[in-house]
Amino acid sequence: MTVRLNSDGVIILTGECPVEDAETLLEHLQARRDGPVDWSGCTALHTAVLQILMAARPKLLGECGDGFVRTWAASAPRDGAAAKGRTTVRNRKSES
Numbered sequence: 156m157t158v159r160l161n162s163d164g165v166i167i168l169t170g171e172c173p174v175e176d177a178e179t180l181l182e183h184l185q186a187r188r189d190g191p192v193d194w195s196g197c198t199a200l201h202t203a204v205l206q207i208l209m210a211a212r213p214k215l216l217g218e219c220g221d222g223f224v225r226t227w228a229a230s231a232p233r234d235g236a237a238a239k240g241r242t243t244v245r246n247r248k249s250e251s
Contacts, residue, residue: 156176156179157169157170157171157172157173157176157197158172158176158179158180158183158204160183164187165190165191165192165193165216166180166183166184166187166190166191166192166193166213167192167193167196168180168192168193168194168196168197168200168204169196169197170196170197170198170199171197171198171199172197172199172200172201172204173201173204174201174203174204176201176204177201177203177204177206177207180192180204180207180208181207181211184207184211184213188211189213189214190211190213190214190215191213191214191215191216192208192213192214192215192216193215193216193217194208194215194216194217194218194219194220195216195217195218195219195220196220197219197220197221198220198221199221200219200221200224205224
């Protein structure tokens with residue numbers, strides 16, 4: 156298992172995180188909405204695991220050990236705000 160919870164309540168991702176670990180990650184994040192998730196020890200993230208992280212937006216500790224994800228995630232907004240000039244589903248709903 157590459158997803159585990161440590162004694163301090165931090166969700167730890169280690170090694171290669173396969174699709175099978177997406178459900179475990181989701182369960183941990185649902186139980187503790189504020190995270191945090193330490194992903195510095197992972198070497199690869201399945202897209203399902205990455206999607207859980209993107210949807211839940213927990214506090215991420217350290218840099219992702221997966222080089223592709225690290226590079227891509229560095230350009231993604233982390234505060235939940237839409238990029239300037241972009242319309243999100245949430246914006247559209249509030250405008251209705």
